[in-house]
Amino acid sequence: MKLHDTLPFVSSEFYYFIAIAVCLFLVAKIGFKKWISYRWLLALVIFSFIVLLCPKPIQFGFLIVYLYLALLLLRKFYKHQNIILPMLVLATPMIFMKTLGVFPEDTKSTFIISAKNIIQIIGLSYIIFKVIGLYIDERRSATKIAFVDFFNFTAFVPSLLIGPLDRFQRFNSDVKNGYENITAELFLQGWSNFIKGLLFKFIIAEALHRLILSHLTDDGTITYHLLYMYTYLFYLFFDFAGYSLLAIGFGNFIGINVPINFDKPFLAVNPKEFWKRWHKTLGDWLNDYFFKPIFKYFTTKQIFTSIQRQSIALFLTFSLMGFWNGFKLHYILSGMLFGLYSVTHNYYIYKCKVAGKDVVFGKLNPILVKIISIILMFNSVAFAIYLFSGKIL
Amino acid sequence: MSISKQIIKNTLIYFLLIFGYMYLYLVDIDQILFPQENMEVKSKIDFVYQQF
Amino acid sequence: MEEYLIKKIEAIAFTKIKADEQLWASGILDSINIIELAVELENELKIQIPFDEIIIENFQTIASLAEYVRKKQQND
Amino acid sequence: MSAKSNRMIKKLFLFHLIPFTLAGLLICGALIWISACTETYRGSTYIISGEQVRTKGVYDNLIYGDQAELDFIASLKNKNQLTIFGSSEFTDAPLCSYNFLPDSLGIQSLGIGHAHHQCFSILCELLAASEYVAKSKICIVLSPSWFHTYGTNTEAFAEFVRPHFIEKIVHEKSIDNKYKIAIGKYIHEHRNEFTGISNGMAFLKDEYCLAEGNWLDFINASLHKKLVSMHQNSFPIQNIIYQPKLKNMERKEWVADKNKTMQGLQQTFLSSITTNKLYVNDEYYNLYVKDADGNEDLGKIKEIDLDNNQELEDFKLLVDFLVHYKANCSFVIQPINPYYYQYADRNIPLIDTLTKILDKHNLPYLNMYAPTKEAYDPGVLKDVMHLGDYGWMKINYFLDSLYYEHQ
Numbered sequence: 001m002k003l004h005d006t007l008p009f010v011s012s013e014f015y016y017f018i019a020i021a022v023c024l025f026l027v028a029k030i031g032f033k034k035w036i037s038y039r040w041l042l043a044l045v046i047f048s049f050i051v052l053l054c055p056k057p058i059q060f061g062f063l064i065v066y067l068y069l070a071l072l073l074l075r076k077f078y079k080h081q082n083i084i085l086p087m088l089v090l091a092t093p094m095i096f097m098k099t100l101g102v103f104p105e106d107t108k109s110t111f112i113i114s115a116k117n118i119i120q121i122i123g124l125s126y127i128i129f130k131v132i133g134l135y136i137d138e139r140r141s142a143t144k145i146a147f148v149d150f151f152n153f154t155a156f157v158p159s160l161l162i163g164p165l166d167r168f169q170r171f172n173s174d175v176k177n178g179y180e181n182i183t184a185e186l187f188l189q190g191w192s193n194f195i196k197g198l199l200f201k202f203i204i205a206e207a208l209h210r211l212i213l214s215h216l217t218d219d220g221t222i223t224y225h226l227l228y229m230y231t232y233l234f235y236l237f238f239d240f241a242g243y244s245l246l247a248i249g250f251g252n253f254i255g256i257n258v259p260i261n262f263d264k265p266f267l268a269v270n271p272k273e274f275w276k277r278w279h280k281t282l283g284d285w286l287n288d289y290f291f292k293p294i295f296k297y298f299t300t301k302q303i304f305t306s307i308q309r310q311s312i313a314l315f316l317t318f319s320l321m322g323f324w325n326g327f328k329l330h331y332i333l334s335g336m337l338f339g340l341y342s343v344t345h346n347y348y349i350y351k352c353k354v355a356g357k358d359v360v361f362g363k364l365n366p367i368l369v370k371i372i373s374i375i376l377m378f379n380s381v382a383f384a385i386y387l388f389s390g391k392i393l
Numbered sequence: 394m395s396i397s398k399q400i401i402k403n404t405l406i407y408f409l410l411i412f413g414y415m416y417l418y419l420v421d422i423d424q425i426l427f428p429q430e431n432m433e434v435k436s437k438i439d440f441v442y443q444q445f
Numbered sequence: 446m447e448e449y450l451i452k453k454i455e456a457i458a459f460t461k462i463k464a465d466e467q468l469w470a471s472g473i474l475d476s477i478n479i480i481e482l483a484v485e486l487e488n489e490l491k492i493q494i495p496f497d498e499i500i501i502e503n504f505q506t507i508a509s510l511a512e513y514v515r516k517k518q519q520n521d
Numbered sequence: 522m523s524a525k526s527n528r529m530i531k532k533l534f535l536f537h538l539i540p541f542t543l544a545g546l547l548i549c550g551a552l553i554w555i556s557a558c559t560e561t562y563r564g565s566t567y568i569i570s571g572e573q574v575r576t577k578g579v580y581d582n583l584i585y586g587d588q589a590e591l592d593f594i595a596s597l598k599n600k601n602q603l604t605i606f607g608s609s610e611f612t613d614a615p616l617c618s619y620n621f622l623p624d625s626l627g628i629q630s631l632g633i634g635h636a637h638h639q640c641f642s643i644l645c646e647l648l649a650a651s652e653y654v655a656k657s658k659i660c661i662v663l664s665p666s667w668f669h670t671y672g673t674n675t676e677a678f679a680e681f682v683r684p685h686f687i688e689k690i691v692h693e694k695s696i697d698n699k700y701k702i703a704i705g706k707y708i709h710e711h712r713n714e715f716t717g718i719s720n721g722m723a724f725l726k727d728e729y730c731l732a733e734g735n736w737l738d739f740i741n742a743s744l745h746k747k748l749v750s751m752h753q754n755s756f757p758i759q760n761i762i763y764q765p766k767l768k769n770m771e772r773k774e775w776v777a778d779k780n781k782t783m784q785g786l787q788q789t790f791l792s793s794i795t796t797n798k799l800y801v802n803d804e805y806y807n808l809y810v811k812d813a814d815g816n817e818d819l820g821k822i823k824e825i826d827l828d829n830n831q832e833l834e835d836f837k838l839l840v841d842f843l844v845h846y847k848a849n850c851s852f853v854i855q856p857i858n859p860y861y862y863q864y865a866d867r868n869i870p871l872i873d874t875l876t877k878i879l880d881k882h883n884l885p886y887l888n889m890y891a892p893t894k895e896a897y898d899p900g901v902l903k904d905v906m907h908l909g910d911y912g913w914m915k916i917n918y919f920l921d922s923l924y925y926e927h928q
Contacts, residue, residue, distance in 0.1 A: 136497060188537075191537065195407070198410060203410060204413075206417055207417060291476065292497070296480050296496045399535075400536065404540035407544035411544060412551065434684070436679045438674070
């Protein structure tokens with residue numbers, strides 16, 4: 001066993017952990033329901049992962065405790081409707097980490113190295129987003145949030161590393177259902193997700209990487225760039241979607257309906273649909289906790305014209321996504337590019353609505369329009385993801 | 394989804410899983426497709442000269 | 446109330462709607478104009494609609510929206 | 522049984538067990554089809570021939586290419602030559618046996634080794650030369666410190682057990698399978714410590730997994746073996762043939778007086794020490810023994826669990842090999858400096874075990890181990906554990922009288 005060096009779904013050791021955890025839940029469901037409640041068993045499993053396998057368990061513990069205390073204090077003393085301050089308080093560790101990420105890997109400064117060492121915790125960005133969502137959703141309810149529920153939600157091992165981003169209410173309703181949720185049906189569904197995830201991540205993504213990406217040499221030709229761009233897009237999709245499916249599958253095994261993250265994204269006809277199909281949980285998060293409040297604020301204050309407000313809010317939202325990925329130029333530009341796509345598409349929809357007809361395609365056959373849209377969207381995404389990869393910057 | 398379609402889909406998934414495992418992890422398909430010189434194997438760990 | 450809401454939505458979405466239309470599923474409302482609608486309702490009906498209550502459940506149909514607005518008016 | 526669980530079982534069968542079985546059948550079909558398509562194995566032989574160059578001195582490593590390998594093989598093939606295996610005591614000093622014997626007596630000899638060159642890597646090198654080992658003059662200089670490690674480390678293995686050696690071992694049919702399995706076991710257990718697994722290493726690893734591995738290793742190894750045999754041209758294991766042309770040097774007469782030389786060397790060493798009473802040379806003492814505050818930082822010998830000692834197992838296998846292949850071999854057991862190391866007597870069970878094994882097979886050895894300060898002959902070691910000139914000269918006399926005096 002590689003102690004303190006096992007990332008979820010990456011090292012083979014983790015799969016032993018899954019097997020043991022699933023067995024524990026099954027045994028508990030059959031025989032020990034009265035002895036240990038579901039939420040405590042879940043906490044125990046997560047805790048043992050963090051203590052035994054997770055890198056930097058102490059830092060991780062500090063992070064969770066910091067976030068819980070911050071949450072408690074905010075809920076008790078901060079009665080204002082404005083959510084900017086709470087968001088900043090909760091996001092501080094993440095902002096700190098992303099800032100440190102700007103420094104080059106081979107920096108000589110021992111301060112930066114040790115600071116990086118302390119704050120770079122797996123899944124930090126995802127944990128922070130989950131906690132911000134939790135704060136906003138629950139800020140008007142008086143129900144107490146128990147630490148064990150908070151811990152289970154934020155440190156839920158399957159979605160710890162790169163999502164999917166769950167919501168506290170949804171997650172906790174599954175936890176409350178507890179052992180009732182562990183059914184043969186959900187288990188089989190989990191198994192289907194799991195094998196699909198294995199196929200995506202460890203076979204298809206791995207093959208794309210080993211057989212194509214690693215053999216491409218940058219000779220500056222357009223062929224190289226195009227080949228790299230498309231292959232990287234598929235590689236990223238299969239790797240990421242595969243990971244999400246594994247997380248969903250593992251969640252299903254132990255009775256948690258982890259939300260779907262990817263749904264045939266390359267069939268999207270426009271940016272709006274794309275974000276419902278590609279990393280959906282992040283798209284939803286950004287919409288609910290960033291776009292909505294900021295756009296509502298603009299609208300209430302009547303800043304600029306309607307279409308300008310929409311464009312600015314959209315652009316800011318996707319720029320935030322870029323920054324969230326890391327304070328690196330290629331992440332930020334790629335986020336902005338996605339913002340630009342959405343702004344353009346939104347402007348086009350606006351124009352169509354005003355004119356009462358399709359201002360670009362006119363009366364073209366709808367099937368043909370759909371095909372053209374898919375091709376256009378696919379290539380736009382490919383380019384933005386290529387930018388994201390950092391290969392051209 | 395119809396039953397037969399689901400069966401075919403899962404057959405394909407299992408087939409690719411096993412086949413991919415064999416050719417990506419058991420043997421390196423790279424070596425079959427792109428023949429190369431026998432590699433030089435080294436130790437990943439540098440042992441420091443130590444006394445007991 | 447229902448009449449008023451239909452007019453509002455038609456103006457915002459540039460389209461004609463029926464009284465029992467599924468506003469979200471049919472794409473009449475989307476994440477952008479749903480907020481514009483909420484802000485206009487806030488201003489004209491003098492109610493407060495926090496951004497995290499602008500969700501599909503409250504805006505699904507004319508009926509559910511009307512009920513939500515009435516509840517808000519009673520509270521204020 | 523409820524309708525719901527019936528439905529689940531049906532689902533499990535229809536969507537998982539049947540597809541899995543079908544996929545298995547398809548895999549078999551695919552394998553048959555692929556093996557029909559691939560060309561038959563051509564096989565390849567690699568011949569390394571040439572003049573033996575080194576008849577004296579030391580190879581601290583065998584990574585210097587074909588000539589180093591050839592010199593090593595030649596050293597064993599040449600029955601006049603003495604091959605000496607050892608570790609960190611091997612330096613360029615003129616009194617080291619592989620320098621002194623050729624220079625002063627005209628006895629050809631070659632040293633092989635640097636730190637961490639331990640029993641298992643020595644065994645593997647000898648296996649590669651197994652066809653020449655019979656009657657070869659071989660001396661193995663053992664360090665007690667080897668038995669305080671986890672056995673040969675992967676760095677030494679990669680540096681001494683060269684790819685050609687592995688390939689040679691794979692192809693050599695006369696080598697008993699137990700040795701091949703032992704190498705396979707080593708590779709399997711250390712597989713994550715190598716940057717990769719060569720074709721030859723993979724072959725030996727499979728041999729082990731098929732013979733002694735658990736069911737998972739067994740399945741993997743069988744599949745791997747099948748796949749490799751289907752694509753043998755992509756995973757070639759060359760048949761290595763060494764054809765060294767041997768060289769012989771002229772013998773010289775021994776001139777010096779044995780006792781005088783010895784005393785002289787010991788006195789010179791002892792009088793050169795000015796900083797300590799530990800019989801450690803000044804340079805080493807200042808560098809490693811003295812800590813920052815000027816205090817002596819002494820070492821401690823730990824107890825060894827001889828029932829679970831990898832190096833001891835390797836040693837037994839090495840002796841077993843040398844006896845079985847009728848090598849003309851001898852051993853030197855080096856001391857440690859008991860003035861520096863406390864509890865040097867904790868190694869007594871180890872030394873007893875080693876000597877018992879050697880006695881059982883009537884193998885000659887020179888035991889220099891001293892468990893107490895009183896038993897220690899100052900100057901044998903130049904520092905805490907490395908042979909000095911005096912110690913090397915003792916070995917020179919031992920080797921000369923053992924192998925050459927009566928010729």
